[in-house]
Amino acid sequence: MTEQGFDSMNGMEFDFLKEIGNIGAGNATTALATMLKLKVEMQVPKVALLDFQELPEILGGAENPIAGILLTLRGEIEGMMMFVLEYSAARSMVNLLMGQEKPVEEPLDEIEASALQEVGNIITGAYLSALSNLTNLAMSPSVPYISVDMAGAILSVPAIEFGKIGDKALLIETEFGEKASSVNGYFILIPTLEAYNKILHSFGM
């Protein structure tokens, strides 16, 4: 493995990160199902390496309202982990969680925002523990931070971090939910360059 960013990633490295994504998202889905006491199905996650300009397009364009939950990572893997979903999806998830049926356009109140923050915390935690088990690298996540705003604005945070190492971002899309009310969520793992190389080294690359 050369000490480079995502831009020069080869097929084997991409497959490896995809596998981490699969297992991580699988863990996260189980955690979500337990929390919502629902049978939650998960589609096979899609993993993509995107130009960071394209990131907001996945979430309905730069001005579309989305919810982002961000954790910073310390330890052997340093960086950030983000879970993002469209605002309407966040609203349905919160409704499911709280057993209510508020309209999609209604903003989250304080209790609802902290419920969503907790959902983000649990599913990113499940994702990260898979990453930690697979790589044998320890990390400790911070408390989760939440923000609801335009997609471009929220995604500027990971884009800037990726921007330090290159022009691409690694995105893992996961579709959760029952058929009727499926919810699309996206994980964005933003390791520092050093951590990224450590992750690949852990698999002998």
Added chain:
Amino acid sequence: MGTMIKVGMADLNFCHEPDAITTLGLGSCVGVVLYDPVKKVAGLVHIMLPDSTKIKNNENKAKFADTGIEEMLGIIIREGATRARIKAKIAGGAQMFAFSTENDLLRVGTKNVEAVKAELLKLRIPIVAEDTGKNYGRTIEFYPETEELLVKAVGRAPYKI
């Protein structure tokens, strides 16, 4: 009404009146508008990071405060702007997540604003209006004809600076 020209992340472009120029969903990035009020030409650069010299992969000049503003300046002068008349309006550099930690990584919005201001000072371009910092995203539109920068944010009435 003219055309609205879009500028993406880590990108730049220019327009002449009656056209206008915009960048959508600025978060911790900073939008820098340079314009000549007489020639009615404006450039907009969407800055992501403060300093190109600290980054290995720095070919994209528009990405950085130290190279992007200078590049933008050159372009609008080529488009007819007079150096001495050029003014700046800036917006963005928000802190999108309410971090309580000392983690340096997370102050990137503030750092971008500081770097943009330092670069404009170095180039002796006056900042006539700014709407920076705080904790929300902004879409900005600049109209060279009226010299107005329109700021739009979620859950707020649009305002002009």
